[in-house]
Amino acid sequence: MSSSDKDTQADTNGLAMAVLNAIQHPVILVDEAGHIAFANWEAESFFGASASHLARYNISTFIPFGSPLLTLIEQVRERRAPVNEYRVDLSSPRLGADKLVDLYVAPVSTTAGSVVVVLQERSMADKIDRQLTHRAAARSVTGLASMLAHEIKNPLSGIRGAAQLLETSVVDDDRALTRLICDETDRIVSLVDRMEVFSDERPVDRVALNIHSVLDHVKAVASAGFARHIKITENYDPSLPPVYANRDQLVQVFLNLIKNAAEAVGDRPDGEIMLTTAYRPGIRLSVAGTREKVSLPLEFCVHDNGPGVPPDLLPHLFDPFITTKTNGSGLGLALVAKIIGGHGGIIECDSQGHRTTFRVLMPASKGLREEDDTSGEQRK
Numbered sequence: 017m018s019s020s021d022k023d024t025q026a027d028t029n030g031l032a033m034a035v036l037n038a039i040q041h042p043v044i045l046v047d048e049a050g051h052i053a054f055a056n057w058e059a060e061s062f063f064g065a066s067a068s069h070l071a072r073y074n075i076s077t078f079i080p081f082g083s084p085l086l087t088l089i090e091q092v093r094e095r096r097a098p099v100n101e102y103r104v105d106l107s108s109p110r111l112g113a114d115k116l117v118d119l120y121v122a123p124v125s126t127t128a129g130s131v132v133v134v135l136q137e138r139s140m141a142d143k144i145d146r147q148l149t150h151r152a153a154a155r156s157v158t159g160l161a162s163m164l165a166h167e168i169k170n171p172l173s174g175i176r177g178a179a180q181l182l183e184t185s186v187v188d189d190d191r192a193l194t195r196l197i198c199d200e201t202d203r204i205v206s207l208v209d210r211m212e213v214f215s216d217e218r219p220v221d222r223v224a225l226n227i228h229s230v231l232d233h234v235k236a237v238a239s240a241g242f243a244r245h246i247k248i249t250e251n252y253d254p255s256l257p258p259v260y261a262n263r264d265q266l267v268q269v270f271l272n273l274i275k276n277a278a279e280a281v282g283d284r285p286d287g288e289i290m291l292t293t294a295y296r297p298g299i300r301l302s303v304a305g306t307r308e309k310v311s312l313p314l315e316f317c318v319h320d321n322g323p324g325v326p327p328d329l330l331p332h333l334f335d336p337f338i339t340t341k342t343n344g345s346g347l348g349l350a351l352v353a354k355i356i357g358g359h360g361g362i363i364e365c366d367s368q369g370h371r372t373t374f375r376v377l378m379p380a381s382k383g384l385r386e387e388d389d390t391s392g393e394q395r396k
Contacts, residue, residue: 040297041136046089048129050074062135063111080108085133088121092131098122106135168204176201222359224258224381225266227316231291234270243278243289250291257295259314260381265355272348273318273374280322280372290319296377312361312377325367333365 036043042059044052052059052070060066063078070078079085084104092099099121106115117135124130179197186194235248259266274289281287294315325333334353356363361378 041134043135044070044075044133045124046075046131046133047127050076050089052078053130059135062137078110079106085119085121088119089131089133092121092123093129096123172201172205222260222262225261225263227256227259227266227293227314228252230263230266231270231293231316234267234274235291237271238274238278242275245283246278246281246287246289248274248289248291252291252293253295255295256293256314258381259378261359261378265359269352269355269376270316270318272352276348277318277320277322277372277374280324281320282322284322286321288321290317292317292319312379314378314380316376316378318374320372321370322372324369324372325365327367330365330367334363 036054036056037058039056040058042062043054043056044059045054047053051073052067052075055063055067055070060070063070065078075089076086083106084101085106088099088101099119101119101121104117104119106117108115115137117137120134120136122132124132176198179194179201183191183194183198231250231252235250239248270291274291277289281289292315294317295313296315297311297313334349353363356376356378359378361376363374363376366373366375
């Protein structure tokens with residue numbers, strides 16, 4: 017082989033390695049002896065070991081005993097045809113909990129007995145599926161809100177007016193009852209007004225925003241009011257690009273999330289809320305009706321060390337009328353999901369023990385100049 021051919025081969029190998037390492041899913045090559053002959057960067061992260069360390073051992077060393085993955089590898093070797101398997105649990109003390117993956121196993125035509133394995137973790141896929149369900153639920157509430165506004169608010173106005181007239185003619189002992197009618201009527205009207213927000217489908221004015229300016233504003237409001245007794249810290253990525261969004265709606269979203277966190281923390285002496293931002297490439301969401309895929313690299317999180325969310329409630333947390341509060345309406349988080357969904361993003365909640373995280377993933381602004389900060393606050 018000439019030197020030019022060797023250089024070409026080296027360039028090809030280098031390009032292949034770069035492509036495999038750019039894939040945001042673990043990819044491994046299992047040789048005929050069952051050893052992991054190659055692992056890309058995501059696979060090293062998934063298995064918690066370097067590629068050189070993985071190559072020293074059989075793949076059975078790193079996955080649970082009796083795992084379907086071993087059977088799939090043998091099946092592919094025998095049939096010389098690729099196989100897919102969905103929702104395979106690889107959780108173990110070595111790999112950690114919640115290691116639910118989709119598997120793609122295929123033979124390597126140039127090397128007898130070798131197979132390539134691609135693992136797609138189900139956590140993000142499941143979260144996106146749940147987010148689409150949340151959006152459908154929000155659309156259902158949209159129709160309900162329009163109906164309630166028209167059919168309920170008018171008769172409620174008549175009831176309240178009649179109660180006010182009665183209040184002027186009843187004895188003092190009965191005046192408390194008319195006052196109760198007025199108060200409860202006002203409470204129902206307030207609830208309907210909150211639901212009317214769901215039926216507002218007008219286009220929203222959006223600009224390129226510095227998310228840290230928004231979070232600093234929300235933190236100042238919270239620290240001066242409902243979270244004055246709670247320590248609020250932040251861990252921001254200073255190089256984060258702007259987000260294309262409506263400032264007022266983002267303020268509404270994060271005020272709601274921080275208020276929920278403050279209520280969860282309560283009066284705990286060690287109560288803490290942390291705001292974080294980060295850039296997470298690799299999360300892409302398909303747009304319905306098109307071939308376009310939107311990247312969601314901007315991650316904004318609200319963490320708290322409250323008691324956590326009950327596991328049975330977690331999958332339904334963003335559905336309307338779902339709440340853990342005694343006097344809650346269950347519309348706050350549903351509205352948050354609607355706003356984030358309207359911006360092309362997703363929101364999810366992770367809760368384990370005394371650690372709850374609300375995670376917002378949103379697209380970055382494309383070629384837009386960041387809006388001037390009228391408050392004078394600068395990016396950290």
